[in-house]
Amino acid sequence: MKWDVYILRDTLEKMLEKAGFIPDLYQIKVEVDCVYIHFDKKAAVEYFEKEFDESDLIKDCVFEYKRFGKKHAACIYYW
DSSP, rough: OOOHHHHHHHHHHHHHHTTTTOOGEEEEEEOSOOOEEEESSHHHHHHHHHHTSGGGGGTEEEEEEEEETTTEEEEEOOO
């Protein structure tokens, strides 16, 4: 399962770049079963969610919004 999470991380990072996010705008954290992408603004999470919904990942992954203090996060994990 860990290996799958790192593959998911790489895929999400490519999606972020393709969507126009520069690395200064987000921070990626990998957990055992989830990849968190932290943003400063909720609007960034909402924009990325639209990109996610249009991708092939929607078939195999779940997208959730979470809040960590002042940070807004997209939590993506496999079914």
